[in-house]
Amino acid sequence: MLALSKERDNFVPEADDLVVELRSVSKYYGEVAAVSNTSIGVRRGELLCLLGPSGCGKTTTLRMVAGFVEPTSGSITINGVDMTRQPPYRRDTGMVFQSYALFPHMTVAQNIEFGLENLKWPRDERKARVEEMLRLVELPHLADRLPAQLSGGQQQRIALARALAMRPAVLLLDEPFSNLDAQLRLRMREELREVVRSVNVTTLFVTHDQEEALAMSDRIVVMNAGQVEQIGTPGEIYESPETPFVAKFIGWCSLLKGTVGPDGSFTSAAGLRLDGNWSAGSATAVIRPEHVRLSTDDASGPSYQGRVLQAHYYGGATRIVLDLNGEQLTMQERFPFWRHPKTGDLLSVTISTDDLRVIPAEEDRR
Ligand SMILES: Nc1ncnc2c1ncn2[C@@H]1O[C@H](COP(=O)(O)OP(=O)(O)O)[C@@H](O)[C@H]1O
């Protein structure tokens, strides 16, 4: 494993130092807007993730940055230079494809060397860079293998080494872990983060997996139907979702539609009341499992009786869907297996409203 530099760990990219800038970019296929009026800036040295459900335009956005897809309108600059109509090889980007796309008839070393040869690098320098890249991904002993003789995780690392060999200004990755099994995904996630950190490369990363995005990114762009819903740090996206879509897509939550009255309290459509100090009007309350707790004697705030609709034991915790005054809420608690609640049981719970997000309807664009 590479040693992580502490300095790099506390890295905060500067807001006005943009390596990639998409301005009002749209891509139409006939009548269909794959990407619509999207503006995104990738800051120097950061790992920015495009996150959203399948078909929301992530791959199209990434391929427009790489130059494989031409925008219908808008502009893309890389390090301040307009690249909107430039071919991929002029853009100073390195790409890792979902399927890795290693050249099957070339050895690992030849795969990594390929781009350098095209640039007519002298032989000695090519060899030195290939060795450096193989050390970076910790596979120097596999230089002479063919891709078919590698495991999925090894192919992934070679694809990364190939993309980084030319020291691109921007590294682009499209769902790079989708062909790996669950355990390997977790390990590769950490490895990739370490490698991109150690070479300080600005990285744009695509995934539909919210946990992957939260764990890996400096910032996340949440996309929905070809548009940006919200851009922020993992903490901002999870704790302060700006739209119900973002709340629902990032982590488990229950969305209750209702109204905030003149006294600042929220009442859901089914009549569940939450005391707070929100601004009056129609709104959606975002209730995360961790906001709902079993009542204890010293609990503050009102207690509610909930009926268990579903209970799933996950070992460390039990995820429960409760019917609370006609609203369905998900909660998570640690129950010993012998006290595991059953469908129909009554539970007494409190809802912590301190950091509970209530999104005013006018801020919800959809
Ligand atoms: N070459 C294409 N021709 C027609 N439609 C396309 C093409 N590429 C993508 N699309 C459409 O654009 C939308 C966004 O696709 P894509 O960027 O691949 O989404 P994602 O990567 O988020 O799953 C989808 O509706 C998809 O069907």
Ligand SMILES: [Mg+2]
């Ligand atoms: Mg895709």
